[in-house]
Amino acid sequence: MTPVRSVRVTVPASTANLGPGFDALGMALGLHDVVELEVTGAGLEIEVVDAGAGGVDEVPTDESHLVVRALRRASAHLGIEVPGIRLRCHNAIPHARGLGSSAAAVVSGVAAAYAIANRELDAHALQLAAEFEGHADNAAASLLGGLVIAWCDAGEFRAERLTPAASIRPVLAVPTERSSTDATRGLLPDQVSHADAAFTAGRAALAVHAMTARPDLLLAATADRLHQDYRAPAYPASAALVRTLREHGVPAAISGAGPTVLALTREGILPEAVGVTSFEVIELTIDLVGVQIVTK
Structure with missing residues (x-):
């Protein structure tokens, strides 16, 4: 397969719970972060572009960055090596406001790893993303779009997607x-x-x-x-x-x-x-x- 060296991932914000659906209901929103990632020979370069989300100075630019952590974990699962990374993050989702900014970053990293491996996203992509937060409502919404019902059985995260009413x-x-x-x-x-x-x-x-x-x-x-x-x-x-x-x-x-x-x-x-x-x-x-x- 032709190696993938450059990936652009667009991931939506999410809202979880919707009132009574604690850790179970989530919905994707039309507000997006965009991650551009290039595989390099070595090293790590991260640029964060703040589009009103706040907190550029607070976002780490080392291996602790959530996108990088998720990429590393997913890459290990997929059996691929990513020696170096050049990462550019266009942040539009407000941080620490209950809109799934962390889940969006994790989903971006997981999706990028799958793309680099020339693999379609599968059920284990949700597992990898949800493990970061311990629940799947935000991650599932960002992955699948629409309305999601999320649950966990014996450590296995699952989700089903539904289409919300158009009038909402x-x-x-x-x-x-x-x-x-x-x-x-x-x-x-x-x-x-x-x-x-x-x-x-x-x-x-x-x-x-x-x-x-x-x-x-x-x-x-x-x-x-x-x-x-x-x-x-x-x-x-x-x-x-x-x-x-x-x-x-x-x-x-x-x-x-x-x-x-x-x-x-x-x-x-x-x-x-x-x-x-x-x-x-x-x-x-x-x-x-x-x-x-x-x-x-």
């Missing part, structure tokens, strides 16, 4: 502050009541139906008692915005680990009565394609 128009309210997934997971209790678990399970099941066939049910379907209230102290302004939007009839939830707020609208706008002056409001499409790879 996501709107994000992105605050300036950041959030750590590890920190917000630390706020979750070890146990919840049977009533709250049953409530959330029912709403997660309803969310799949609402997202694909009955968007008019999304307000009820995005209600959650499993994680959002426990995490609210980490981002009080975002939690308050979710409550206010829902009081105005807008299906809203915290995106992933937060602090971004996801509103699943049908008009692409938020009610004028809802104050969002401390947030950047972004209307996006749902990415239906997932990761895209171009090789040379």
Whole structure:
């Protein structure tokens, strides 16, 4: 096979949970990072281009870079050697805002390794990507596009892709502050009541139906008692915005680990009565394609 020496990977942002689907539901968004990678004889060169995502100075430019780590792990799995790397990252996904920036970086590295090996992405690509975070919702959404249901059996990560209803128009309210997934997971209790678990399970099941066939049910379907209230102290302004939007009839939830707020609208706008002056409001499409790879 002709060796692949240069790869361009475009990977979408993602939103996870969609309210009640904790670590299980994810959706790809029309906001993309682009990674250009060239295989060289030796060494590592990394250039990070900040397109409003913030934090160029905080992104490592050594082997600890997530794209490089994912590439190395996937390359070892595929049995290929990548002696040197020249990497250029065009970052558009905001970091540490609950929009899957880490998962997107990992998916980029895994996809690049598969391309270099002249291999089509397969089920193990998801396994490689999901192992970095311990859950597959964001990674599966970035890989597959659309709406995903993710789960894990005995350490094996799986996902199924569904097509969301065309009338859903996501709107994000992105605050300036950041959030750590590890920190917000630390706020979750070890146990919840049977009533709250049953409530959330029912709403997660309803969310799949609402997202694909009955968007008019999304307000009820995005209600959650499993994680959002426990995490609210980490981002009080975002939690308050979710409550206010829902009081105005807008299906809203915290995106992933937060602090971004996801509103699943049908008009692409938020009610004028809802104050969002401390947030950047972004209307996006749902990415239906997932990761895209171009090789040379």
